[in-house]
Amino acid sequence: MCHPEFRLYLISRSSRPAFSTEVSSITTLVNLRLDEEALAEEIEIETFHRVQPELYMESRKSLMVMMELLRLLENIDGKLIGLVTARQGTDIWEETEVIAELVKSRSEVSETTSSPT
Secondary structure (H helix, E strand, C coil): CCCCCCCCCCCCCCCCCCCCHHHHHCCCCCCCCCCHHHHHHHHHHHHHHHHCHHHHHHHHHHHHHHHHHHHHHHHHHHHHHHHHHHCCCCCHHHCHHHHHHHHHHHHHHHHHHHCCC
8 A cells, every 4th residue: 555664753742642543543652752750651551561461462452442442433423413414304213224323333333342352
């Protein structure tokens, strides 16, 4: 898709920049803050990684599952808003298509949460 040597650097003045789940899942955040709190946080993470590598990896997997669930919820929210706005002036409970989409979306989230990591 792109050259293996390609690098994109995003810079933010925020101490905790909020990137989308898609961007966060494929990037490495480099913390350039030089305050004591940031250094302590980085040391804790690195220590956790070295002392309990299995638990650290499990926490990373859990984080990835949570990010995927957030992405799914964002998609569901977009679908619902689109369906509801398209049905203005009608009784939403009589709209079987919308209810079917709700059930389908809920099952997608349930499948994701029940799948082994």
